[in-house]
Amino acid sequence: MDILLTHGPMLVIIAGLVGFFMAWGIGANDVANAMGTSVGSKALTIKQAILIAMVFEFAGAYLAGGEVTSTIRKGIIDASYFIDTPELLVFGMISALFAAATWLLIASILGWPVSTTHSIVGAIVGFAAVGVSPDAVEWSKVLGIVGSWIVTPLISGIIAFIIFNSAQKLIFDTDNPLTQAKRYVPIYMFLAGFVLSLVTITKGLKHLGLNIGTGEGFLYAAIVAVLVAFVGKLFINRIQFDENAAKKIHYANVEKVFAILMIVTACAMAFAHGSNDVANAIGPLAAVVSIVGNDGEIAAKSAIAWWILPLGGFGIVAGLALFGHKVIATIGNGITHLTPSRGFAAELAAACTVVIASGTGLPISTTQTLVGAVLGVGMARGIAAINLSVVRNIVVSWVITLPVGAGLSIVFFWGMVAIFT
Amino acid sequence: MARNSILGVFAKSPIKPLEKHIRLVTKCCNQLPAFFAACAVQDWSTAGKVRSKISKYERDADALKRQIRLELPGGLFMPVDRADLLELLTQQDKIANKAKDIAGRILGRKLVIPETLQASFVTYVARNIDAAEKAADAINELDDLLETGFRGREVALVEKMINQLDAIEDDTDGMQIKLRSELLAIENDLNPVDVMFLYQIIEWIGDLADLAERVGSRLEILLARK
Numbered sequence: 174m175d176i177l178l179t180h181g182p183m184l185v186i187i188a189g190l191v192g193f194f195m196a197w198g199i200g201a202n203d204v205a206n207a208m209g210t211s212v213g214s215k216a217l218t219i220k221q222a223i224l225i226a227m228v229f230e231f232a233g234a235y236l237a238g239g240e241v242t243s244t245i246r247k248g249i250i251d252a253s254y255f256i257d258t259p260e261l262l263v264f265g266m267i268s269a270l271f272a273a274a275t276w277l278l279i280a281s282i283l284g285w286p287v288s289t290t291h292s293i294v295g296a297i298v299g300f301a302a303v304g305v306s307p308d309a310v311e312w313s314k315v316l317g318i319v320g321s322w323i324v325t326p327l328i329s330g331i332i333a334f335i336i337f338n339s340a341q342k343l344i345f346d347t348d349n350p351l352t353q354a355k356r357y358v359p360i361y362m363f364l365a366g367f368v369l370s371l372v373t374i375t376k377g378l379k380h381l382g383l384n385i386g387t388g389e390g391f392l393y394a395a396i397v398a399v400l401v402a403f404v405g406k407l408f409i410n411r412i413q414f415d416e417n418a419a420k421k422i423h424y425a426n427v428e429k430v431f432a433i434l435m436i437v438t439a440c441a442m443a444f445a446h447g448s449n450d451v452a453n454a455i456g457p458l459a460a461v462v463s464i465v466g467n468d469g470e471i472a473a474k475s476a477i478a479w480w481i482l483p484l485g486g487f488g489i490v491a492g493l494a495l496f497g498h499k500v501i502a503t504i505g506n507g508i509t510h511l512t513p514s515r516g517f518a519a520e521l522a523a524a525c526t527v528v529i530a531s532g533t534g535l536p537i538s539t540t541q542t543l544v545g546a547v548l549g550v551g552m553a554r555g556i557a558a559i560n561l562s563v564v565r566n567i568v569v570s571w572v573i574t575l576p577v578g579a580g581l582s583i584v585f586f587w588g589m590v591a592i593f594t
Numbered sequence: 595m596a597r598n599s600i601l602g603v604f605a606k607s608p609i610k611p612l613e614k615h616i617r618l619v620t621k622c623c624n625q626l627p628a629f630f631a632a633c634a635v636q637d638w639s640t641a642g643k644v645r646s647k648i649s650k651y652e653r654d655a656d657a658l659k660r661q662i663r664l665e666l667p668g669g670l671f672m673p674v675d676r677a678d679l680l681e682l683l684t685q686q687d688k689i690a691n692k693a694k695d696i697a698g699r700i701l702g703r704k705l706v707i708p709e710t711l712q713a714s715f716v717t718y719v720a721r722n723i724d725a726a727e728k729a730a731d732a733i734n735e736l737d738d739l740l741e742t743g744f745r746g747r748e749v750a751l752v753e754k755m756i757n758q759l760d761a762i763e764d765d766t767d768g769m770q771i772k773l774r775s776e777l778l779a780i781e782n783d784l785n786p787v788d789v790m791f792l793y794q795i796i797e798w799i800g801d802l803a804d805l806a807e808r809v810g811s812r813l814e815i816l817l818a819r820k
Contacts, residue, residue, distance in 0.1 A: 206600040213601050346746030424741045554673035554743040557607030561669045
């Protein structure tokens with residue numbers, strides 16, 4: 174108890190710094206995964222992608238990041254176990270943050286695809302199970318989270334398969350794909366706008382003091398979605414179509430329409446990524462702040478301090494602004510056969526899956542959900558070649574990240590305990 | 595850094611290179627009329643230049659073929675079967691090889707096409723090149739096929755092209771029979787060795803359409819699987 178009273182402010186500052194560092198790392202690295210498909214299919218330039226990512230990552234983090242933050246903060250660990258020793262929880266959360274951020278840094282330098290979500294969950298479970306006691310972990314919740322890592326790529330793959338096939342039926346396999354594209358693409362925009370705003374309105378706005386009922390939520394979401402579709406339609410009408418090309422390579426014009434749609438899904442993806450991944454940085458921070466703020470009492474139900482979500486949002490944006498450019502530039506080259514009509518299906522499916530998971534508070538991996546969606550489009554015979562060895566790498570890195578995150582966090586935890594006691 | 599991202603998942607598409615390859619192959623074939631025109635007036639230096647052009651395109655096609663093979667390792671998840679794709683590539687390449695062989699054999703022997711055969715010979719060559727062009731048209735639909743997920747109208751369109759290709763090949767068979775009988779009628783007046791080679795050249799030119807047809811059937815198999 175004394176430790177928290179004497180070192181309280183310093184611990185909060187340390188947690189804030191490490192949390193910001195983690196958010197920064199998420200912005201610098203992970204965002205490439207969220208925006209890469211849009212840049213790769215040449216629907217967006219790098220500059221546009223960075224701008225969209227900045228706005229929508231922040232919006233997602235701030236507006237819809239609360240639920241997952243709560244899960245990371247208090248869903249994984251049994252708080253009652255720490256009532257007598259709240260300082261251990263504070264040390265543990267800081268260690269977990271530090272471990273996840275370090276692992277993220279190492280993996281980025283070595284070029285390994287890691288999931289920030291997996292590293293933070295692994296780290297929290299690690300310090301609690303080994304550093305404190307296996308009973309301190311809510312194993313049933315952890316199992317649920319790990320289960321969601323398998324289920325969500327599957328779900329997003331199935332959604333992507335359905336979306337892609339619907340686009341084939343409605344647009345590509347028709348007499349006049351271009352007219353059909355102009356007619357149906359706004360509907361996909363509506364869908365993207367609807368899912369995103371619905372989850373945000375019903376789940377995300379609570380912490381802003383807005384309590385909107387489900388019925389009203391549907392209404393508002395529909396209004397936002399109609400607006401999105403309308404604006405999208407305006408932009409589609411403004412495209413200059415190459416009439417000569419229309420006869421020979423008609424699909425090139427159709428793809429132009431999909432490129433507009435892809436801007437919408439890119440926004441959705443950035444929003445989804447922000448809403449789910451910001452928690453990896455600020456969940457532990459929120460826990461530390463709440464414990465120290467309550468003088469060591471672990472409050473069962475307390476709001477997240479007002480400055481925490483924006484801090485995470487700014488961290489992500491800062492990482493983006495400084496390094497996102499370089500990261501996206503490296504990956505944006507050499508992708509020729511990812512056309513907007515495939516990218517959109519994958520992104521829309523992944524964004525919907527991630528946002529819905531965020532709404533239910535499940536911390537999932539954005540990258541793996543997107544990989545699941547890409548495989549879904551591949552199953553529908555939509556992508557020229559998918560590198561299964563890279564897919565395997567991503568899956569392997571997911572498995573490796575858990576024990577490494579846990580191990581690092583245990584080491585840091587023992588170090589902190591030794592220093593402060 | 596590239597591996598640390600979702601885009602590493604997308605491997606290089608073999609479809610554009612495959613289309614580029616068949617374009618090189620048709621370029622090879624399209625030199626043949628100019629080559630035979632030069633041969634008809636016994637302008638061997640021009641013929642030699644055209645032949646070296648053919649041989650250059652053939653080498654380019656070979657290099658591209660090798661590159662495509664190297665960039666198509668196992669472990670890729672593709673909408674079409676990898677073995678089918680590689681087999682298609684091999685068939686495409688054989689057309690270019692055949693065009694090079696024809697030019698080489700004619701130039702090597704300074705073989706002259708008899709005056710009376712010229713007219714039907716020229717149309718015969720042109721028709722065989724038509725077959726190669728048709729095959730190329732069908733292959734060039736591959737990117738549109740990808741757009742439509744290898745089904746629906748686009749498949750019907752390609753199947754129609756393959757049928758047209760078959761019809762052209764039938765045509766060349768008929769022309770070949772006619773050309774051979776014309777040669778038979780005059781063969782007693784010619785050098786016997788030249789006659790042997792003339793028969794061989796006629797057969798080889800006919801092979802262009804045969805090979806093009808085989809490209810079409812490989813494409814059909816490619817579409818039929820899965």
